[in-house]
Amino acid sequence: MDEMVAAVDIGGTKIAGALVDRGGRMLAQCQRPTPAKEDAARVLAAVTEVLDELAAAPQWSAVRCVGIGSAGPVDAPKGAVSPVNIPAWRGFPLVDAVREHLADDLPVVLTGDGPAMTAAEHWQGAARGFRNALCMVVSTGVGGGLVLDGALYPGPSGNAGHIGHISVDLDGDPCPCGSRGCVEIIASGTSIARRALRDGWQPRGDDASAGAVAASAAEGDPIALAAFARAAQALAAGIAATATLVELDVVVIGGGVAKSGETLFAPLREALHDYATLPFVRHLELRPAELGTDAGLVGAAAAAAQELGLDGWL
Incomplete structure (x- = not known):
């Protein structure tokens, strides 16, 4: 056996x-x-x-x-x-x-859990065959993990690659981690929904989730689109910073927010073009995760x- x-x-x-x-x-x-x-x-x-x-x-x-x-x-x-x-x-x-x-x-x-998802996508999923990868979960939180030189890199404590707590807005909202302006406090599903509601988005019925915001964005709602654009900008800033530090080949994104498809990935590609500007990170590939739950x-x-x-x- x-x-x-x-x-x-x-x-x-x-x-x-x-x-x-x-x-x-x-x-x-x-x-x-x-x-x-x-x-x-x-x-x-x-x-x-x-x-x-x-x-x-x-x-x-x-x-x-x-x-x-x-x-x-x-x-x-x-x-x-x-x-x-x-x-x-x-x-x-x-x-x-x-x-x-x-x-x-x-x-x-x-x-x-972030490095575990990364190990899975590198072994059997969207990062397979790449030597250097960042894999992310964008859901109620934002987590991630790294593959460097062909192997999972969990770091000394097992938490390496936790991109959700890179600060991308020096004057941003306080994050539960104790810092301010973290990727997670801007780009998580919870944060997308909170921003849309704050800016006047009107949910249909009782569903005020990020999925409902994504549905409104797909229909062209400007407030919903702006909430996703802001989240994409925060993700792009964190991704570009990470890629600049460790020279990544691919970024794989999964989780509930990633299920919104092009509602997230289109503004994310555009923002990443603006942030990942150095020659050694311009080739960075962006892929949706393949393994799901x-x-x-x-x-x-x-x-x-x-x-x-x-x-x-x-």
Whole structure:
């Protein structure tokens, strides 16, 4: 039987699991709701329930390690997590807890959700074949990860590539991270909707989401178009700064806001042309993500395989 990685993807709404093989295929998938408002033990119990269901699959005997992708921040060297949307987990020793629960002494590798998505897109998706890439999730927040010289670069703590907290507006709104004018506070779905409402956009019915703003923009609503243009400008400034620092070849963007398609990508390409002006970044390619909701699990497996040097994986 082909060797596998047991992958777990921990987010604010669900905890998903799968057994992932060398071809990126997912078997024995399962998930539980994230009890984000409950205590630390109950959240851990949801994780262990997912692991127990995976362990009951006949393919478990082929599992070589466990890869965990988690909302962050993470502290990979300590195996700890502090997801913003799971208040009970602050410096929670997740890796030690999972190792204690498992009886078979499997290695456990922790990765942030941004780097996990990046590992997935580089292995099986839109960044495949590129040596240097930035992959981003633009949703209720803005996160990301880096591939440098052909390999995932999570950084010393596991948080490298977190482009959402690059400041692109020195006098901008305060960000929950403690800084000001971050990409996330301008370009997240929540921020797009907030700006549109502030500027007089009128939602139809009760839907005041970024998706509803995107629908209005697609119909030519000038306020909705301006909200997306502002978000695209912030994203372009952050992308150009990152590309200038590390010389990227491609930028891949996924997440709920990216589902708006050309409503986001058209002004983003235009703004990137204005910001990425130096000769060594002008060639930068922009692509939509390909793996969707599978990216967290596929990426957790890929990151673990790279970390442990599993043969024939990447």
